[in-house]
Amino acid sequence: MITRSQLISAKDLEVDGYMFIDMSSGTANGSSMELGECIQNTGFHEDDETEDAVGGDEENRTSTVKMSPGREEDTYTQIKPYAGMPKEVLLLYSVQARYRLPREILFWLTIVCTLALVALTITVIVMSPRCLSWWQSSPVYQIYPRSFKDSDSDGIGDLKGILDKLDHFQYLNIKAIWISPFYKSPMKDFGYDVEDFRDIDPLFGSMQDFDDLLAAMHDKGLKLIMDFIPNHTSNMHQWFNLSSSGHAQYKDYYIWANCNTTHAPNNWVSVFGNSSWTYVEERQQCYYHQFLKEQPDLNFRNPHVRREMTEIVRFWLEKGVDGFRMDAVKHILEAKHLRDEPQVDPQQDPDTIDTEFELHHDYTTTQLGLHDILQAWRGEMDIYSREPGRYRFMVAESYDYEETEKTMMYYGTPYVKESDFPFNFYLMDLPTNLTGTGAQGLVNLWMANMPVGKWPNWVVGNHDKPRISSSVGQEYIKVINMLLLTLPGTPSTYYGEEIGMMNINVTIDEIQDPFGKFNPNASRDPQRSPMQWSDGPNAGFSDANHTWLPLHPHHTTVNVEAQQKDSGSVLSQYRALSLLRQAQLPLHRGWMCYIWSDADVFAFLREIDGLDKAFLVVLNFGADSVINLSAITELPEQLTLHMSTKQENYGMPVIKSSISTARGEGLLLEYSTHMRFNPGHASQCFVSEKACYLGVLDILYKC
Numbered sequence: 001m002i003t004r005s006q007l008i009s010a011k012d013l014e015v016d017g018y019m020f021i022d023m024s025s026g027t028a029n030g031s032s033m034e035l036g037e038c039i040q041n042t043g044f045h046e047d048d049e050t051e052d053a054v055g056g057d058e059e060n061r062t063s064t065v066k067m068s069p070g071r072e073e074d075t076y077t078q079i080k081p082y083a084g085m086p087k088e089v090l091l092l093y094s095v096q097a098r099y100r101l102p103r104e105i106l107f108w109l110t111i112v113c114t115l116a117l118v119a120l121t122i123t124v125i126v127m128s129p130r131c132l133s134w135w136q137s138s139p140v141y142q143i144y145p146r147s148f149k150d151s152d153s154d155g156i157g158d159l160k161g162i163l164d165k166l167d168h169f170q171y172l173n174i175k176a177i178w179i180s181p182f183y184k185s186p187m188k189d190f191g192y193d194v195e196d197f198r199d200i201d202p203l204f205g206s207m208q209d210f211d212d213l214l215a216a217m218h219d220k221g222l223k224l225i226m227d228f229i230p231n232h233t234s235n236m237h238q239w240f241n242l243s244s245s246g247h248a249q250y251k252d253y254y255i256w257a258n259c260n261t262t263h264a265p266n267n268w269v270s271v272f273g274n275s276s277w278t279y280v281e282e283r284q285q286c287y288y289h290q291f292l293k294e295q296p297d298l299n300f301r302n303p304h305v306r307r308e309m310t311e312i313v314r315f316w317l318e319k320g321v322d323g324f325r326m327d328a329v330k331h332i333l334e335a336k337h338l339r340d341e342p343q344v345d346p347q348q349d350p351d352t353i354d355t356e357f358e359l360h361h362d363y364t365t366t367q368l369g370l371h372d373i374l375q376a377w378r379g380e381m382d383i384y385s386r387e388p389g390r391y392r393f394m395v396a397e398s399y400d401y402e403e404t405e406k407t408m409m410y411y412g413t414p415y416v417k418e419s420d421f422p423f424n425f426y427l428m429d430l431p432t433n434l435t436g437t438g439a440q441g442l443v444n445l446w447m448a449n450m451p452v453g454k455w456p457n458w459v460v461g462n463h464d465k466p467r468i469s470s471s472v473g474q475e476y477i478k479v480i481n482m483l484l485l486t487l488p489g490t491p492s493t494y495y496g497e498e499i500g501m502m503n504i505n506v507t508i509d510e511i512q513d514p515f516g517k518f519n520p521n522a523s524r525d526p527q528r529s530p531m532q533w534s535d536g537p538n539a540g541f542s543d544a545n546h547t548w549l550p551l552h553p554h555h556t557t558v559n560v561e562a563q564q565k566d567s568g569s570v571l572s573q574y575r576a577l578s579l580l581r582q583a584q585l586p587l588h589r590g591w592m593c594y595i596w597s598d599a600d601v602f603a604f605l606r607e608i609d610g611l612d613k614a615f616l617v618v619l620n621f622g623a624d625s626v627i628n629l630s631a632i633t634e635l636p637e638q639l640t641l642h643m644s645t646k647q648e649n650y651g652m653p654v655i656k657s658s659i660s661t662a663r664g665e666g667l668l669l670e671y672s673t674h675m676r677f678n679p680g681h682a683s684q685c686f687v688s689e690k691a692c693y694l695g696v697l698d699i700l701y702k703c
């Protein structure tokens with residue numbers, strides 16, 4: 001039994017009325033400091049009460065710690081740890097195995113868990129595939145603003161009209177809207193002749209209307225893509241007036257060359273026909289225009305012009321627009337030497353050359369330096385893309401016909417970004433290639449030439465080309481929409497394609513398009529008629545007595561309102577496909593593999609590694625047909641009809657040895673298999689933004 005004096009000699013510490021015992025001094029000097037069997041931890045008690053506390057009262061014993069097992073005299077008890085104990089007491093306990101061990105275990109556990117968490121985070125980051133951006137996950141819908149919806153009853157569409165119709169895009173599950181130009185313009189080329197790049201034409205509304213439209217679109221999760229027209233301005237632009245008068249600062253804003261009223265500087269011709277030079281008396285020189293004489297070409301070799309145009313890009317980015325469609329980019333630069341372009345037919349009398357098809361455009365298109373200009377704008381757009389969810393998109397417009405390598409250059413290089421994609425116009429040639437093999441050939445023209453890792457896109461119509469349903473026949477419009485929405489990449493939809501609108505007939509006297517006035521066969525009016533919203537007056541487009549172009553007579557049946565009520569309509573099927581494209585992984589980021597093509601049918605599959613569900617798309621561009629896909633061992637014997645453009649019996653089984661399609665029918669067949677087609681058929685398959693699916697965790701990962 002320890003006495004009070006022993007306790008004190010054992011270097012007792014009393015702090016603030018607590019009694020502490022320094023165990024270390026007792027054991028370090030080897031003396032057997034007997035504390036008795038136990039000491040009660042009495043917590044808050046006075047010094048004089050300690051005596052009682054160390055008494056041998058059995059009831060007060062609470063803990064006994066054997067410091068030296070086996071040796072009776074080393075066995076002693078001590079106070080229980082208590083809340084608020086000072087450091088010295090804490091240290092006393094902390095060395096004991098029963099406290100030290102769990103502590104060490106916890107310590108190492110924390111280290112291991114932290115490391116595991118860091119490793120997991122790194123793995124997740126490294127293994128995560130890139131998220132698809134908004135311009136990849138939605139079709140791009142083109143609005144021609146004169147013809148979409150008129151809000152002020154003047155017979156011409158406007159910005160408020162577009163605002164009224166935003167629900168249409170939510171209905172169609174479309175997020176990306178490209179609006180053709182609405183800048184202040186004398187409208188010689190219906191807005192592609194810009195008088196002021198920082199103002200809205202009163203015909204379309206005001207800057208306030210634009211701001212309201214953009215805000216409303218962003219509220220609804222829609223993105224606005226503007227037309228940017230760098231190649232030329234209107235001849236009414238103040239720069240051109242100043243340039244024509246030889247103003248020191250502006251004289252080189254445009255391309256001027258010596259000439260006289262009878263002799264142009266060279267043989268260059270305009271895209272819209274005739275010489276691309278026009279004489280200005282005031283300056284006694286000719287200016288150059290790739291399009292109308294009211295659209296003088298800017299001189300991009302002048303650094304001031306480049307700076308001005310970049311500031312305009314910034315102006316709209318600051319306003320919050322989500323992207324630009326870069327108009328007519330191949331024309332931005334011309335050769336400085338102004339030499340004649342070579343004739344396609346060297347024998348042709350040079351004086352008779354008046355269309356672009358009669359010359360090789362070696363000096364007026366795709367000149368060295370063009371891509372630097374676009375890349376610089378891309379750089380500006382990237383600065384504005386840094387905010388999360390505010391990626392600014394760029395699409396380039398360039399008709400290089402089948403000079404695929406020229407087109408693909410607009411994708412940029414692996415190290416320098418340019419447009420997100422150049423428009424792919426190859427499917428516009430479907431009317432002259434209307435077979436299964438023809439369709440596959442046009443698809444392949446893009447897929448086989450697109451740089452690795454880039455994102456494809458598909459266009460069948462716009463404000464410059466005849467409507468596809470008119471040129472292939474309306475019976476094929478559904479199958480064409482199915483092609484666009486099931487191919488990998490971004491589909492484009494020109495307003496009205498979602499309901500199967502067709503070209504209107506415009507008599508020669510009624511022609512509005514300046515290009516049409518030069519060449520009536522090339523008039524673009526037929527594809528620009530007012531949107532058909534309902535079977536009401538002016539198809540619900542306008543309350544005016546007269547619309548700027550006539551409505552298509554079939555608007556009483558072909559209109560949005562009627563088609564919304566019909567589950568088999570072009571519109572309902574478009575919507576179903578648009579929703580499906582978003583919902584089904586294999587459709588928006590899976591492999592596309594060619595399976596079949598013949599005179600009638602083009603078939604391809606969409607699959608994603610790791611996911612058993614896949615789709616076979618069978619498209620008929622010819623006559624009724626039955627195909628036998630028994631040889632494709634990766635396909636199961638039986639597939640399920642997910643959607644047909646002609647039949648309603650969805651869910652019906654389809655046997656792979658006998659897949660029948662009617663003329664113009666498209667089938668979307670679903671199947672389940674653990675066998676992938678792409679590993680054994682690399683040359684028939686393409687993938688962008690590759691990812692694999694991990695079923696157990698229901699996640700996508702980079703593979």
Ligand code: GLC
Pocket residue numbers: 189192193229291327328397463464
């Ligand atoms: C583009 C436009 C076209 C316009 C031309 C000149 O090709 O799509 O409509 O006439 O550029 O700006």
Ligand code: MG
Pocket residue numbers: 150151152153154155156157158203
């Ligand atoms: Mg109007």
